[in-house]
Amino acid sequence: xxxxxxxxxxxxxxxxxxSAASAKTYVNGIDANYPPxxxxxxxxxxxxxxxxxxxxxxAKMGFEVKHQPMDWDGIIxxxxxxxxxxxxxxxxxxxxxxAQVAFxxxxxxxxxxxxxxxxxxxxxxxxxxxxxxxxxxxxxNEHAYLEQMQQDRxxxxxxxPYDSPPMAIADLLNGRIDAAALDSAPVNNAIAMGRKIKSxxxxxxxxxxxxxxRKDDAELLKTVNEGYRQLKADPFWxxxxxxxxxxx
Amino acid sequence: MDAFLHSLxxxxxxxxxIAQGAFVTIVMVAGALSLGFLLGLPLAVAQVYAPxxxxxxxxxxxxxxxxxxxxxxxxxxxxxxxxxxxxDLGMIGSSCAVLGLASAAYQSQIFRGSIQxxxxxxxxxxxxxxMTDMQCIRSVVLPQALRISxxxxxNEYSILLKDSAMCFALGTPEIMARTHFVASxxxxxxxxxxxxxxxxxxxxxxxxxxxxxxxxxxxxxxxAAPDMTGDSAGGMQTGI
Numbered sequence: 001x002x003x004x005x006x007x008x009x010x011x012x013x014x015x016x017x018x019s020a021a022s023a024k025t026y027v028n029g030i031d032a033n034y035p036p037x038x039x040x041x042x043x044x045x046x047x048x049x050x051x052x053x054x055x056x057x058x059a060k061m062g063f064e065v066k067h068q069p070m071d072w073d074g075i076i077x078x079x080x081x082x083x084x085x086x087x088x089x090x091x092x093x094x095x096x097x098x099a100q101v102a103f104x105x106x107x108x109x110x111x112x113x114x115x116x117x118x119x120x121x122x123x124x125x126x127x128x129x130x131x132x133x134x135x136x137x138x139x140x141n142e143h144a145y146l147e148q149m150q151q152d153r154x155x156x157x158x159x160x161p162y163d164s165p166p167m168a169i170a171d172l173l174n175g176r177i178d179a180a181a182l183d184s185a186p187v188n189n190a191i192a193m194g195r196k197i198k199s200x201x202x203x204x205x206x207x208x209x210x211x212x213x214r215k216d217d218a219e220l221l222k223t224v225n226e227g228y229r230q231l232k233a234d235p236f237w238x239x240x241x242x243x244x245x246x247x248x
Numbered sequence: 249m250d251a252f253l254h255s256l257x258x259x260x261x262x263x264x265x266i267a268q269g270a271f272v273t274i275v276m277v278a279g280a281l282s283l284g285f286l287l288g289l290p291l292a293v294a295q296v297y298a299p300x301x302x303x304x305x306x307x308x309x310x311x312x313x314x315x316x317x318x319x320x321x322x323x324x325x326x327x328x329x330x331x332x333x334x335x336d337l338g339m340i341g342s343s344c345a346v347l348g349l350a351s352a353a354y355q356s357q358i359f360r361g362s363i364q365x366x367x368x369x370x371x372x373x374x375x376x377x378x379m380t381d382m383q384c385i386r387s388v389v390l391p392q393a394l395r396i397s398x399x400x401x402x403n404e405y406s407i408l409l410k411d412s413a414m415c416f417a418l419g420t421p422e423i424m425a426r427t428h429f430v431a432s433x434x435x436x437x438x439x440x441x442x443x444x445x446x447x448x449x450x451x452x453x454x455x456x457x458x459x460x461x462x463x464x465x466x467x468x469x470x471x472a473a474p475d476m477t478g479d480s481a482g483g484m485q486t487g488i
Contacts, residue, residue, distance in 0.1 A: 029419070033432035040429035044265040069429065070419035077327045078419070166432045195435065 124201030283348025288355030
């Protein structure tokens with residue numbers, strides 16, 4: 001028992017020492033179910049477009065970053081509670097979110113696609129105006145947008161919220177929903193992986209991705225904005241896009 | 249066949265990663281069960297023997313923690329209370345604490361049931377021998393009550409194990425969270441969930457087997473658990 005206690009103390013001490021000695025460490029909360037922007041790689045470590053971009057920025061701007069997979073529903077509360085310092089994980093800038101947190105300058109623009117099975121002949125128009133089951137990722141901009149749209153125009157579709165885009169796509173392939181309304185990046189990723197789905201058009205204006213940061217953390221916001229400015233000027237930016245976002 | 253092989257390889261490759269989640273789950277459940285035991289036992293004793301105001305307070309505690317879903321408790325404590333009082337236990341620590349507090353409520357009722365199932369003569373006999381109330385509880389009531397509690401307690405173990413899957417809401421990298429991550433990358437939902445189910449099943453089986461063994465080990469010779477209830481009804485004629 002004593003030895004165990006000594007071990008624990010040693011570990012705690014080592015942790016506190018190492019954090020004191022190195023540069024400031026920021027924790028980036030991520031949705032690890034959002035390939036290709038943020039997901040868990042084969043080695044069990046977080047990876048993806050956003051992860052590599054933030055690692056590059058951290059190295060350039062002289063801070064440490066740790067990527068922390070979290071549940072998407074709890075990610076803004078976690079940020080506000082100081083459990084994490086930023087969310088760089090394909091988060092769309094929205095007025096509702098911007099009321100609670102600050103966003104970096106937009107770093108990526110994404111379109112909103114209606115996706116159906118490969119062999120379906122449904123159009124985006126039919127999907128939105130038909131009496132169908134429409135999948136969407138819960139708690140996202142597109143979810144809010146579709147709910148609003150449905151209310152305003154009395155549209156007959158039934159919304160089926162899912163935890164993550166891959167789950168919506170899996171259920172689309174299972175035939176439990178007729179179409180899904182999703183961000184273009186995970187859709188292209190799924191198509192690149194050989195899922196038998198296709199996009200038939202958009203349903204909402206494009207969204208911009210930004211890094212969410214607490215409003216009182218102006219210093220980090222400045223650092224991140226400067227980091228993206230430098231990253232976009234670097235050839236690595238193109239490399240990242242080719243690696244993760246190319247449409248095969 | 250090809251697809252099957254592909255699924256199998258995916259699951260196989262993901263196993264080490266998911267197994268690390270099993271370690272997190274076990275640590276979390278062990279911590280929560282211990283905390284639940286350390287809190288639940290005094291709560292049970294208080295609810296049986298303490299004066300009325302204390303009994304009501306315990307009742308309030310039990311009522312709250314049994315009445316609110318675990319997922320809500322996790323959010324409430326992690327983002328709310330722990331934060332307000334400045335307590336930073338980390339994710340695994342917080343999950344452990346919340347599961348433990350909730351488990352204490354359930355465990356207290358398991359122990360209370362066992363204590364009250366003992367014939368009241370046991371306590372009175374202790375008092376007649378000149379023991380204090382505390383001595384009676386410690387050396388007469390609890391040794392018997394805890395033994396009877398083991399079967400019900402093993403229930404609490406397996407329920408808590410499965411409740412621990414909800415701790416992903418805080419970002420705790422346990423079995424379910426990791427399975428989900430791999431599934432999002434590979435789209436092999438069904439095979440991965442089956443694998444995760446098997447892991448949970450194995451952990452449950454291991455725990456239940458251990459508790460069964462404990463139950464047999466600590467059994468008082470000649471005094472099987474069912475006899476005790478017979479004892480209360482029939483006085484001395486059983487067991488002779």
